[in-house]
Amino acid sequence: MSHVLVNSKHIIIGLIIFPSSLPSATPFAKSLFICPMSKKWKHAIVIGASGGIGEALVYELASQGISVALVARRKEELERVASEAAKRMSEGNSATRNPQPATRFPIFVHDVTHFSEVPVLFQEITKQLGGLDLIIYNSGIMPAVAKDEYNFEKDRSIIETNLLGAFAWLNEAAMRFQNAGCGTIVGISSIAGERGRRGMPAYITSKAALTTYLESLRNRLSQHGVSVVTIKPGVIDTPMSKDAPTKMWIYSAEDTAREIVQAARRGVTVKYVPWKWRIVSFVLHSLPSFIFRKLNF
Amino acid sequence: MAVLPIDHLEKIEGWGGAVSSFGYIYRPTTIEGLREVFQLARENNRHITFRGSGRSYGDGAIGAENIVLDTSRMNRILSWDPSTGIITMEPGVTIEQLWQYIIEDGWWPPVVPGTMYPTIGGCLGMNIHGKNNFKAGPIGDHVLSFDIMLPSGEIKTATPLSDPELFYSVISGFGMFGIFTSITMQMKKVHSGLLHVKAWTTKNLHELFEVYEKHIPGSDYLVGWVDCISSGPILGRSIVHQANYFKPGEDHNPAQTLRVSKQMLPDTILGIFPKSFVWMLLRPFTNNKGMKFINALRIFVSKLPIIGAVAYEQSHAEFAFLLDYVPGWKKSYGAGGLIQYQSFVPKENAETVFCKQIEMCQDAGMPPFLGVFKQHKPDKFLFTHAVDGFSLALDFKVTQKNKEELWKLCAKMNDVVLANGGRFYFAKDATLRPQDFKAFLGDDTMKKFAELKKKYDPDNILQTDLSRRLISNATS
Numbered sequence: 001m002s003h004v005l006v007n008s009k010h011i012i013i014g015l016i017i018f019p020s021s022l023p024s025a026t027p028f029a030k031s032l033f034i035c036p037m038s039k040k041w042k043h044a045i046v047i048g049a050s051g052g053i054g055e056a057l058v059y060e061l062a063s064q065g066i067s068v069a070l071v072a073r074r075k076e077e078l079e080r081v082a083s084e085a086a087k088r089m090s091e092g093n094s095a096t097r098n099p100q101p102a103t104r105f106p107i108f109v110h111d112v113t114h115f116s117e118v119p120v121l122f123q124e125i126t127k128q129l130g131g132l133d134l135i136i137y138n139s140g141i142m143p144a145v146a147k148d149e150y151n152f153e154k155d156r157s158i159i160e161t162n163l164l165g166a167f168a169w170l171n172e173a174a175m176r177f178q179n180a181g182c183g184t185i186v187g188i189s190s191i192a193g194e195r196g197r198r199g200m201p202a203y204i205t206s207k208a209a210l211t212t213y214l215e216s217l218r219n220r221l222s223q224h225g226v227s228v229v230t231i232k233p234g235v236i237d238t239p240m241s242k243d244a245p246t247k248m249w250i251y252s253a254e255d256t257a258r259e260i261v262q263a264a265r266r267g268v269t270v271k272y273v274p275w276k277w278r279i280v281s282f283v284l285h286s287l288p289s290f291i292f293r294k295l296n297f
Numbered sequence: 298m299a300v301l302p303i304d305h306l307e308k309i310e311g312w313g314g315a316v317s318s319f320g321y322i323y324r325p326t327t328i329e330g331l332r333e334v335f336q337l338a339r340e341n342n343r344h345i346t347f348r349g350s351g352r353s354y355g356d357g358a359i360g361a362e363n364i365v366l367d368t369s370r371m372n373r374i375l376s377w378d379p380s381t382g383i384i385t386m387e388p389g390v391t392i393e394q395l396w397q398y399i400i401e402d403g404w405w406p407p408v409v410p411g412t413m414y415p416t417i418g419g420c421l422g423m424n425i426h427g428k429n430n431f432k433a434g435p436i437g438d439h440v441l442s443f444d445i446m447l448p449s450g451e452i453k454t455a456t457p458l459s460d461p462e463l464f465y466s467v468i469s470g471f472g473m474f475g476i477f478t479s480i481t482m483q484m485k486k487v488h489s490g491l492l493h494v495k496a497w498t499t500k501n502l503h504e505l506f507e508v509y510e511k512h513i514p515g516s517d518y519l520v521g522w523v524d525c526i527s528s529g530p531i532l533g534r535s536i537v538h539q540a541n542y543f544k545p546g547e548d549h550n551p552a553q554t555l556r557v558s559k560q561m562l563p564d565t566i567l568g569i570f571p572k573s574f575v576w577m578l579l580r581p582f583t584n585n586k587g588m589k590f591i592n593a594l595r596i597f598v599s600k601l602p603i604i605g606a607v608a609y610e611q612s613h614a615e616f617a618f619l620l621d622y623v624p625g626w627k628k629s630y631g632a633g634g635l636i637q638y639q640s641f642v643p644k645e646n647a648e649t650v651f652c653k654q655i656e657m658c659q660d661a662g663m664p665p666f667l668g669v670f671k672q673h674k675p676d677k678f679l680f681t682h683a684v685d686g687f688s689l690a691l692d693f694k695v696t697q698k699n700k701e702e703l704w705k706l707c708a709k710m711n712d713v714v715l716a717n718g719g720r721f722y723f724a725k726d727a728t729l730r731p732q733d734f735k736a737f738l739g740d741d742t743m744k745k746f747a748e749l750k751k752k753y754d755p756d757n758i759l760q761t762d763l764s765r766r767l768i769s770n771a772t773s
Contacts, residue, residue, distance in 0.1 A: 040697070119300045127343065130361040131319055175303045180319060182308075 041133040041184070045069045045125055047112060047169055048139035050077035052238030053188060056257035057136055058082075058105070062089040064261070067104035069125045071112075072139070078107040112139045112165030113157070122172040134264065135173040136186040137166045142240050145200045155202035162206035166213065174217055177226040184227045186264050187214040191232045191277045195284045195292060218269060227267045231260050234277045249276055301341055301364070309365055313354040314627060314634025315695040316727050318361035318762055320346060326370045328478055332450050335758070338364050344760040345448070347472040349416030350391060353423065354637045355727030356762035357471055363760060366476065368418050374398055375479055382484035383441065388418025388477040396614065397557050404484040405613055408436040411669075412620040418477045423724035424469035424678050427617070428518040428540070431672040435683065437468035438676060439483050445475040448758040452478060466749050469678035471723045473746075473764060474753040489543035490554030491610045492518070498599050502533025502655070506648050509537070509672055509687075517541045518616065523668030524592040525655050525691060526585065533655055535670065536599050540616045560614040562621055572624055579629035583694055588666045630666075630694045638665075638707050639682075639690035639725045641673060646717035647687040654689065654710050661706045663699060665691035679742060679749075682722035690725065704728050723763060734767040 044061050048054040050072035061068050062085035070078050070085075082105040089104065106128050110121060126132045140162045143154055170185055177183030192200070193207030211230055218228035235250045256273050263271035272278040284292075301321045310317040321343070323334045338345050346360030348367045359365070372389035379402035386395070393413035395406055408427045410420065421443070424435045433439075442456040445467055453475075455463040467474050497512075499505045505521055513519060518540040527534050548554055565571055582591050620626075627635060642650045651670075658664050669690040673683040682688075693703055707728035714721070720737045721729055735743060746768075750757065760769075 123300050127362045176306060179303050179306050180308055 041066050043067050043069075043126075043129040043131045044134040044136065045071060045129075045132065045173075046136045046138060047071045047165070048137070048188075049081060050074045051081075052138075052240055053233065053236060053253050053256055053260075054136075054138040055081050056253035057138065057260060058085050059088055059254075060257040060261050061134075062086070062105070065089065066134075067129055069129055070105060070107045071110050071121075071125070073109065073111050075107070075109045078109065081105075082107050112169070113160040115164060115168040118168040118172055122169070122176075126176070132173070132176065132183065134184045134186070135170065136188070136260075136264075137169055138188045139165050140188065140190075140206075140240070142200065142203050145203070147198070158202040159206050162203070163209050163213070166210055170213075170217065174221060174226070178221055178224045181225045183225075184229065184264050184267075185214075185217060185221070186229045186231060186260065187211075188231045188233065188260075189214065191234050191272065191281065193232075194281050195287075198296070227264070229260075229264045229268055230270045231263065231273060232270065232277065232281070233273045234280075236273075249274060299341055301337075301343070307365075309348070309351070309359045310634075311355045311357070311359055311727060312352045312627070313636050313695070313727065314630070314632075315636050315700075316356045316359065316634075316762070318356075318359050320360050320363050320365035322348075322365045322367055324367045324370045328446065328452070331366070331371075331446055331476060331478070334364060334366050335446075335448055335450055338448075338758055339756075345758050346761045347418070347422065347476055347759070349389060349419030349422075350414050352410075352412065352415040352419060353723070353763075354635075354725045355723075356766065357423065357723050357726070358419065358761065360761045361765075368416060368476065371478075372416075377402075379404070382486060383481060384484060385479055385481040386417060387479060388416060388421075390417050391415065392417070392420065396560075399484055400487075400490065400555050400557060400560060400613070401552075403487060403551065403555060405487045407433050407439040407483070407485040409617045411618060413614070413618045414621070417480055417482075421468045421477060421480065422470065422472045423722070424676075424681065425724060426671070426673065426683065428520040428671060430683065431513060431519070431674050432517065433485075434674065434676050435469075435678065435681070437465075437678050439485075440464075440468060441481045441483055443467070443480045444478045446478050447475040448754050448756065462749070463753075465677055466679040466745075469680040470749075471680065471763065472761060473759050474749060475759075487542055487555075487613070488545045489548030489551050490556065490559055490612055491543060491548060492540040492613060492616050493543065493608070494611045494616060495539045495608045496599065497537045497539075497607070498596060499535045499537065501531050502535070502648060502652055505533060505535045505537065505670060506687075509670075512537070512539055513672060515539075515541070519672065521670035522595075523655075523670050523689065524596060525658065525665040525668040526589045526592050528656075528659055533652065533668075534596060535668075536596070538616075540611070554612070560612045562615060562618065572622070575623045576625045576627075576629040579623070579626065580631070583629050583631065583666060585662070585664060588664070631696065633695040633697060633700070635666075635692050635694055636703070636707075636727045637690050637692050637725045638710065638728065639688055639722050640710065640714040640719050641682050641684045641688040641722065642686050642714060642717055642719040643684050644686040646719075647689075650713055650717050650719065651687070651689045653713055654691070657706065657710060657713075658691065658693075661702065663693060663703055663706060665693055667692035679745060680723070680738065682720050684718070684720055686719075688722075708733075726763065729767055731767055 044066050046054050046057050046068055049058050049070035058068050058070060058081055070082055072078050085105045141158055166187060173185055187210055189211045190207040192204050193211050197204060214228055214230040221228055233256055236256050237250050237252050251274050259273050305321040306319055307322045308317055309320050325331050325334055344363040346363045346365045348358040348365050351358050368389040370389060371387040373387045375385040377384045382404045391414055392409050410425045420436050424437045426435045444452055444454050446452050457464050497508050499508055516539045521535045521537045523533055523535045671688050673688055675685050676683050711733045715736045
C-alpha cells in the first residue's frame with residue numbers, strides 16, 4: 001500500500017509541477033497540461049497549395065518562418081507559390097536562420113485521387129523537410145451541379161478529392177503523429193456540411209463526412225498529444241466560390257489563412273471562419289426537418 | 298522505393314534536451330545486422346546517423362528523418378587480458394560496463410568522461426577527454442587498434458602505424474566515415490580502488506589559474522568548478538579538486554577497495570534521502586537567483602571545517618563520475634533542457650577569454666549555472682578540440698523565451714574564442730555556425746575532411762544534424 005502511495009504522490013507532484021518533462025507522465029496527462037500556445041512548428045505540408053486558401057496558408061506559414069511542402073496538381077502554380085513564399089520568408093521573419101529559403105518550399109506534383117502514391121510520397125516529403133509538425137488538407141472541388149442533376153461520375157470525383165484524398169493523406173499523418181506523440185492535423189471542411197441542403201448533395205456530403213472523420217481522428221489522437229482541427233469556412237473569396245449561390249459575409253483568403261493558423265496554434269477543435277457562421281450553424285441545426293426542407297437553398 | 302516502418306520512428310533528443318528530431322531507429326546486434334541497416338538506407342535513399350547512448354549534449358547523435366543506427370545492443374566484451382590490460386570490445390560497451398569489468402583485476406580506463414553512461418564507440422567518435430587530459434591526452438591516445446565498417450559494407454582495420462590516416466580521422470571524426478565494429482584499448486594499471494583527493498577554494502578566476510599552475514605537475518587529475526554568477530573581485534571563484542593514484546603498496550588491502558561494490562555511487566544523501574528525488578528539489582533553484590544561492594552555499598560549505606575537508610580519499614568512480622551523482626539532474630532545467638558551451642583556448646589567452654565570456658553571459662542576463670574548468674594538451678587527431686591551454690564548459694538553461702538570445706550570445710562568444718586561437722568540441726556543441734566550424738578547423742582540415750569523405754563515404758550517407766548544420770552549409 002505504501003508503495004502505491006509513494007508512486008501516486010510522485011506522479012501527482014510531478015504532473016502538477018513538471019508536466020512536460022516528466023518521462024513517466026502519460027501522453028494523455030501531458031496533453032492535459034501542456035499549453036497549446038507552446039506549439040513550435042518548423043515543418044508543414046499543405047495539400048492543395050496551388051491557389052485559394054491553400055496558397056494563402058503557404059504564405060502565412062512562410063511569414064512565420066515555417067518550411068512548407070506544397071502539394072497539388074498544377075506544377076506551374078506550385079512553382080509560383082513556392083517562389084513567392086520564399087520571397088516572403090526572406091523579407092519577413094528574422095528568426096529564419098536558413099540562408100536559402102527557396103529550398104524550404106519543396107513542391108510535389110500530385111493528384112490526391114492517386115491514393116496509392118501517398119505513402120511513399122508522404123515519407124519523401126517528411127524526409128526532404130527534415131520532419132513534420134503540421135499537415136493541412138485543403139484539396140477540394142465544388143463543380144456546379146444543376147438542381148435536377150444526378151451525375152454519378154461527378155459525385156464520385158467530388159468524394160474522391162474532398163474525402164478519400166483526405167483519408168489517404170491524413171491517415172499517414174495520423175500514424176506518424178500518433179507514434180511521435182505530437183503534431184497538428186488541420187482539415188478544411190465547410191459550413192456547407194452542416195445540413196443536407198438541396199444544392200450540391202455530393203459536395204455537402206463530402207464536407208459532412210470530412211467533419212465527422214476529423215472528429216473521429218481527434219478522439220483517437222488527442223490522447224497521444226496530437227491536435228486535430230476542423231475548419232469550417234463560409235464563403236471565401238477564391239476562384240472556387242465564384243459560382244457560389246450566395247456571397248454572404250464573403251471573407252478574403254488571407255484573413256481566412258491567418259485565422260486557420262491561429263486556431264491550429266491554439267489547438268481549437270472546430271473553427272468557423274468568420275466566427276459569425278457558428279451562429280448560422282446553431283440556427284441550422286435547431287431547425288426541424290419539416291421546416292428545413294422548405295428552405296430554398 | 299519502399300516505405301520505412303512507422304513504428305521505428307522516434308523523437309530523438311540530444312542529451313541536453315534542447316535539440317531534437319525524428320528518426321527511424323534501428324538497433325542491430327551483429328555485424329550482419331549493421332550491413333542490413335546500410336542496405337536498408339541505400340534502398341530507401343536515406344542517410345544514417347550513428348548513436349551510442351545519446352550522451353552528446355547537442356545534435357551530434359541525432360539526424361532528422363535519418364535511419365538512426367543505435368549501437369547500444371552491440372555491447373559485448375570480446376576479449377580481456379588482465380595480465381596486460383588489453384581489452385577488445387564492441388562499440389556499444391559503455392564506460393560503466395568497462396570499468397566494472399576490469400577494476401577487480403586492478404585496471405581502470407585511462408580516460409573517462411564525467412559520466413559513466415556513454416558508449417566506447419561514441420567516446421571515440423568524439424574523442425572525449427577526462428579530468429586528466431593534460432597528462433593522459435584524449436581517449437584515442439589509448440586505442441591500439443579498431444575495426445570499422447564503411448558505408449559500402451567493407452571492414453577495415455586501423456592502428457596508429459598501419460593506417461594513420463584512417464586512425465586519426467575516424468577517432469574524432471564524429472561518425473562521418475564509418476562505424477566501429479571492434480575496438481582494442483590499453484587500460485591503466487591501478488594499485489588501489491581509491492584516489493588521494495585534495496581541494497582548494499579560489500577567490501576568483503585569476504587565482505584559479507595560479508592554483509592550476511602550481512598543482513598541475515603533481516596531479517593525475519585536476520578539475521575546477523567555477524561559480525559563473527559571482528562578479529567583480531570574486532568573478533570566477535572556484536573549487537579545484539585534485540586526485541592522484543595510490544602508489545604500489547600504499548593501499549594495504551587493494552582487493553577490498555577495488556571491488557565494484559566499493560566503487561558504487563550511493564543511492565541516498567546522508568544515507569536517508571533518495572537521490573532520484575534531488576532533481577525535483579533543484580528545480581526551483583534553476584534560475585539566476587536560485588543558482589546564485591546554491592553557488593554561494595557551495596563555496597561556504599567548502600570552507601567549513603570537517604565538511605569542507607581539503608584532503609580525503611575517494612573511489613575512482615566517485616571522483617570520476619560527478620555528473621552521475623544526481624540521477625536525472627538535467628530535468629531540473631525544465632522542459633527546454635540545457636546546452637553546454639565549451640571552448641578551448643590557448644594558455645596565454647585563456648584567462649582573458651574566460652573572464653570576458655563570463656562577463657558577456659552576465660551582461661546578457663544569462664549567467665551559466667555551471668562552469669567546469671580543465672587543462673588540456675594538443676593531440677594528433679584530425680578534428681581535435683584540444684589546445685595547449687584550458688577549457689571552460691558552461692551550462693545554460695534553455696527556454697522558449699531565451700533560446701534565440703542564447704544562441705546569439707554563443708555566437709558572440711565564438712567570435713572571442715576564434716580571435717584568440719580557440720577551438721570547440723562536437724560532443725557538446727549545439728550552437729556553432731558553419732563559419733565558426735570552418736574557422737577553427739582551418740582550410741587544410743576542411744580540405745582533408747572533403748577528401749576523406751569522398752574516399753570512405755562517397756555517397757555522403759553518414760550525416761547528423763550537427764554535420765548538416767556545420768558542414769553542408771559550410772561547403773555549400
